Amino acid sequence: MSHNLFKTFAKRMRERATANFITTREERNYTYQDALDTSAQLAGALTQLGVKSGDRVAVQVDKSPEAILLYLACLRIGGVYLPLNTGYTSDEICYFLSDAEPALFVCRPAAADEARTIAAQTGCPAVETLGTNADGSLMEKSQRAEPRNDIVALGERDLAAILYTSGTTGRSKGAMLTHRNLASNAATLVEAWHFSAEDRLIHALPIFHTHGLFVACNVTLMAGASMLFLAKFDADIIFAELPRGSVMMGVPTFYTRLIQDKRLTPEVTAQMRLFVSGSAPLTAETHEAFKAKTGHAILERYGMTETNMNISNPYEGERRAGTVGTPLPGVEIRITDRQTGKAVPQGEIGMLQIRGPNVFIGYWRMPEKTREELLEDGFFITGDLATVDEQGYVHIVGRDKDLVISGGYNVYPKEVEQVIDELEQVAESAVIGLPHPDFGEGVTAVVVPQRGTHVDETTILGYLEGRLAKYKQPKRVFFVDSLPRNTMGKVQKNELRKRFSGTYQTA
Numbered sequence: 001m002s003h004n005l006f007k008t009f010a011k012r013m014r015e016r017a018t019a020n021f022i023t024t025r026e027e028r029n030y031t032y033q034d035a036l037d038t039s040a041q042l043a044g045a046l047t048q049l050g051v052k053s054g055d056r057v058a059v060q061v062d063k064s065p066e067a068i069l070l071y072l073a074c075l076r077i078g079g080v081y082l083p084l085n086t087g088y089t090s091d092e093i094c095y096f097l098s099d100a101e102p103a104l105f106v107c108r109p110a111a112a113d114e115a116r117t118i119a120a121q122t123g124c125p126a127v128e129t130l131g132t133n134a135d136g137s138l139m140e141k142s143q144r145a146e147p148r149n150d151i152v153a154l155g156e157r158d159l160a161a162i163l164y165t166s167g168t169t170g171r172s173k174g175a176m177l178t179h180r181n182l183a184s185n186a187a188t189l190v191e192a193w194h195f196s197a198e199d200r201l202i203h204a205l206p207i208f209h210t211h212g213l214f215v216a217c218n219v220t221l222m223a224g225a226s227m228l229f230l231a232k233f234d235a236d237i238i239f240a241e242l243p244r245g246s247v248m249m250g251v252p253t254f255y256t257r258l259i260q261d262k263r264l265t266p267e268v269t270a271q272m273r274l275f276v277s278g279s280a281p282l283t284a285e286t287h288e289a290f291k292a293k294t295g296h297a298i299l300e301r302y303g304m305t306e307t308n309m310n311i312s313n314p315y316e317g318e319r320r321a322g323t324v325g326t327p328l329p330g331v332e333i334r335i336t337d338r339q340t341g342k343a344v345p346q347g348e349i350g351m352l353q354i355r356g357p358n359v360f361i362g363y364w365r366m367p368e369k370t371r372e373e374l375l376e377d378g379f380f381i382t383g384d385l386a387t388v389d390e391q392g393y394v395h396i397v398g399r400d401k402d403l404v405i406s407g408g409y410n411v412y413p414k415e416v417e418q419v420i421d422e423l424e425q426v427a428e429s430a431v432i433g434l435p436h437p438d439f440g441e442g443v444t445a446v447v448v449p450q451r452g453t454h455v456d457e458t459t460i461l462g463y464l465e466g467r468l469a470k471y472k473q474p475k476r477v478f479f480v481d482s483l484p485r486n487t488m489g490k491v492q493k494n495e496l497r498k499r500f501s502g503t504y505q506t507a
């Protein structure tokens with residue numbers, strides 16, 4: 001039996017052949033039959049370009065229906081899809097290509113020259129382009145290619161995708177996700193969230209992370225539903241489209257922005273049956289304010305790149321503000337003591353661990369990191385601190401990992417600190433997340449200047465420009481004479497968070 005996820009999708013796509021799969025605001029439509037045909041053409045082009053089963057295909061393109069069809073084409077032929085944040089700089093891309101060694105790099109048309117330089121430096125044999133209007137060299141090649149209507153047979157552990165997540169050491173790790181991981185999670189979510197062919201998903205998330213790519217698109221495909229594909233979150237467009245949608249998935253920033261808008265009313269959301277939130281904590285206040293303004297209780301769920309979705313508030317039953325709900329069917333959780341790894345008594349706080357068919361098989365070419373985080377018994381150490389209440393609802397109460405989540409994007413302080421510390425005028429730095437009214441947490445740098453030198457905020461921010469993706473760059477930089485440390489010499493980031501806590505209060 002083949003585990004190729006596309007086999008499951010294709011069956012549903014054929015059943016729904018004449019129905020719309022993706023529509024854009026510019027009225028570009030793909031029916032499911034169009035999606036089957038174009039993905040077969042793209043699969044033909046990939047084959048012609050030398051991509052074979054198991055080969056990585058790195059993709060850094062703007063959001064478009066064709067980018068999703070490229071993802072489907074990869075699945076068809078057993079290629080491993082490797083989406084990259086459009087905000088990543090050349091330096092960042094260089095690392096990903098050297099590490100993943102893709103057979104092909106697909107980039108934006110405007111970035112073709114730069115991409116070829118990076119490909120040459122990293123030994124990537126082919127570069128093609130994909131634009132937002134069904135344009136670019138890959139689309140041109142696909143039109144002339146022999147279509148591949150077959151679906152490559154794959155085993156249980158064959159990879160569908162590698163998604164890079166930053167690490168505490170500052171080096172990004174490639175999470176290896178199998179066809180089985182993605183298939184099981186999509187099927188579970190379709191059931192849990194009552195997705196059907198009737199649904200129209202308002203899709204305003206980026207498509208290079210788990211949330212916008214797998215949660216949104218795989219669930220839509222499995223249900224045979226349709227998606228309205230928006231380039232990005234734009235409140236004006238969301239309000240115009242809400243009356244024609246049935247589901248929206250978003251990060252908390254979507255919801256905090258919507259509740260500040262007078263246009264958020266029960267009437268404008270009357271057609272919607274479900275609002276989902278994830279990727280970062282949704283505060284109980286935001287949950288309650290949204291409910292007061294619309295009558296809808298946002299369904300908050302919890303996931304990770306490494307595990308897909310694990311825990312969700314119920315579709316039917318109480319969606320409890322400030323909690324992420326109960327484990328999804330097939331997912332096991334345990335809350336453990338951070339030192340001993342033993343389960344803590346119910347109601348106590350500990351490290352959240354997860355096991356299930358949704359959990360990845362390891363980090364790409366990092367066996368030691370994999371062993372540290374993915375235990376022999378199959379449980380994955382999330383790095384999140386949680387407690388389970390008497391009704392079985394999970395509360396994520398904090399993080400044991402040094403991570404900032406800004407507008408749903410993860411930023412590992414180490415990565416930013418390393419770049420700041422390259423500056424001669426800097427002795428050392430500490431990057432922290434502070435409460436931010438729009439992004440939830442605002443990346444903030446606290447810097448100790450080198451004795452006898454002068455350095456200011458502009459110099460530091462100027463240095464980071466072009467070296468780190470925009471969302472990783474601090475919103476503010478502060479200067480101190482020394483960093484607070486404990487007796488072990490470890491920087492006490494809690495102290496810094498307290499000291500600068502009011503920074504964005506009026507932002």
Ligand code: MCA
Pocket residue numbers: 204205206209210211212232233251253254278279280302303304305308406407408409439470471472
């Ligand atoms: C944009 N900027 C940001 C962010 N986004 N800065 C920090 N954090 C961000 N997330 C910068 C812009 O470059 C700009 O800088 C300034 O902030 C204002 O931009 P604005 O136009 O307001 O932002 P936007 O374009 O509206 O984007 C905000 C956003 C977006 C809608 C929240 O970041 C977004 O779509 N986030 C979703 C992320 C996501 O999908 N995460 C899922 C990861 P300047 O003005 O200086 O140029 S998957 C995951 O976490 C797991 C698996 C899970 O559970 O889902």
Ligand code: AMP
Pocket residue numbers: 165210277278279280281282300301302303304305306324382383384396399405410
């Ligand atoms: P990523 O590495 O991008 O997959 O992000 C995963 C991390 O996002 C988790 O380890 C959590 O810290 C955080 N996260 C995701 N969903 C939620 C949620 N609903 N509440 C709190 N944190 C969340």
